[in-house]
Each structure stands twice: as C-alpha cells, then as structure tokens.
Amino acid sequence: MYLPTAFEEQRPEALHALINAHPLGTLVTHGPQGLDANHIPFELDATAGPHGPHGLLRAHVARANPVWQQAADAEVLVIFQAGDGYISPNWYPSKPEHHKHVPTWNYAVVHVHGVLRVRDDERFLRGLLARLTRTHEARSQQAKPWKMGDAPTDYIDGLLKVIVGIEIEVTRLTGKFKLGQNREARDRLGAATGLDGVGNALTAQAMRDAGAP
Numbered sequence: 001m002y003l004p005t006a007f008e009e010q011r012p013e014a015l016h017a018l019i020n021a022h023p024l025g026t027l028v029t030h031g032p033q034g035l036d037a038n039h040i041p042f043e044l045d046a047t048a049g050p051h052g053p054h055g056l057l058r059a060h061v062a063r064a065n066p067v068w069q070q071a072a073d074a075e076v077l078v079i080f081q082a083g084d085g086y087i088s089p090n091w092y093p094s095k096p097e098h099h100k101h102v103p104t105w106n107y108a109v110v111h112v113h114g115v116l117r118v119r120d121d122e123r124f125l126r127g128l129l130a131r132l133t134r135t136h137e138a139r140s141q142q143a144k145p146w147k148m149g150d151a152p153t154d155y156i157d158g159l160l161k162v163i164v165g166i167e168i169e170v171t172r173l174t175g176k177f178k179l180g181q182n183r184e185a186r187d188r189l190g191a192a193t194g195l196d197g198v199g200n201a202l203t204a205q206a207m208r209d210a211g212a213p
Helices: 012-021 122-139 153-160 185-197 201-210
Strands: 024-031 034-041 043-045 056-062 075-087 104-119 163-178
Touching: 012 043, 012 075, 012 104, 012 163, 024 056, 034 056, 043 122, 056 104, 056 122, 075 185, 075 201, 104 201, 122 153, 122 163, 185 201
Parallel strands: none
Antiparallel strands: 024 034, 024 075, 043 056, 056 163, 075 104, 104 163
C-alpha cells in the first residue's frame, strides 16, 4: 500500500479501534487458483498473540469454503475499511483564491498481515460465536438481544458441524488514514462540512478528528 507520511497511522490503539468499529474484513489469500478474497466478520483480541502488541484475529468460515484448507499456515492479508467519500474542490474555502485544487477521495483503512491457523474444534467455535453474538447484538440496541440459547440445542449443534474456526496471528499492522491532514485546517474542515451535506457524517467526523492534537 502506498503510504505517504502525512497519512500514516501507527498508533496501535487507533488501528485496533478501526477494526473493532468495522469488523467486516476482506481476507486476501493466495491459493492454487491464484489470488482470492473472502469477506468475513472478525473478532480482534488485542491482548493475545505471539507477536507483541499486534494481537489475534478470530473468525469462522463455512466448512465448504476451501479457504481454510488452502490458506492453512500461510501468510495472509486482511483489509478493514472505515468510511470513505469523494471530496469536491468546491468544498475548500481557499479554492476561490487560487483554484489550485482537484477532486480526491478520502478514506481510512487498516491492513493486517499475519499467518492463518485453523481451529477446527467445537469449544473454540462456541466461545467465538458467543462473543461475536454478544458484541453485535449489543450494538443492535434491542431491548432483548438474541443469544445462542434462544435457538434449539440440536440446531446449534448441527450448524457448528458445518463451520470451521480460523485464527490469524498478526505480524504487522499498517494504517492509512487519508483525511485531509496535508491541507490547511480551513480546507479540511470545509470538506468535512461538505461531506455532512451529502450525508457522509462518518467520514466528516473522521476528518475533524484528524486535526485533533
């Protein structure tokens, strides 16, 4: 990933926060048929893993999906993306002064490099599914969140047999938060206001936060 210094994000807590807020990752692997990509919701455990502060990613895939066999013990890449948006030059307050602006696209991404391990055991899967369910049901803000115990035991047992757990030992994290940090504050904030106007509040707020000390 091309990474200009102005847009490089190195703080582990910022990278972990993006993953936790946007857990649907793109798992990129290289198998017998070449490059492949699978879109999977991951759980990040920032306190575990053999490679320092990087942590572990955990997820599950369908047993019928060949990725868990083709990528076992191999190096993989997982891409997580937050908000993104088109930036019009008309949103920059300095534009009428010199007209030296062109359109661009702002976004925030984290690339996770690591080694994929297969966890084909029921205990691992039950724990993972329970945690994922609690996390995302809580975000759904329902008065009575769904839990695994709401479904018949034999139904859950059957589903566990058709999925496989995976765990990625994270070796490197790379963050690119392209949010107008290379521009004057008034232009960055003007572009954020423009994004608000088209309903992209997520990227607008990220641009405002990019200027915080």
